[in-house]
Amino acid sequence: MEDKKIICKDCGSEFVFTVGEQEFYKEKGFENDPVRCLACRRARKQQNNR
Template structure:
């Protein structure tokens, strides 16, 4: 498959960004079927907002970007 740099429009800020050949190859290797919707700065801001949200037991950190994970609860056993 031959890739070329492509110009996309960020769905958050509306700025143009480049979907580079390297990024396209990475997406193919990971099995991603959708092209990115956000520029790098908006992706970083979105990830940072997940980490600040603090919902549940999701520790933040590594990859992804689809929500904060399942809600978790702590329980104390009376035994």
Template sequence: MADKTLVCKDCGKEFIFTEGEQAFYKEKGFENEPQRCPECRKARKQQYNNNRGYRR
């Protein structure tokens, strides 16, 4: 496995899907690569938590 460059579906920015992250995804049984960059994933998770009434 080698690092992959992916494009975020939200912001369009390129991000690196590292070899270590790929191994983690495989270990967890995830079949799809991430669609969002780390910043957009964090923002989406925060928005979800805010809509659910959680505070983090």
């Protein structure tokens, strides 16, 4: 397994999906890679909590 570079679907910036994060996702049972960078994920999460 190796780090993956992914383009954020919200802001278009490139971010790294590390091996550690990939293992965490697998452990949690998530099948899809993230489509948003950390900043966009946080912003979206805050928006949903209102």
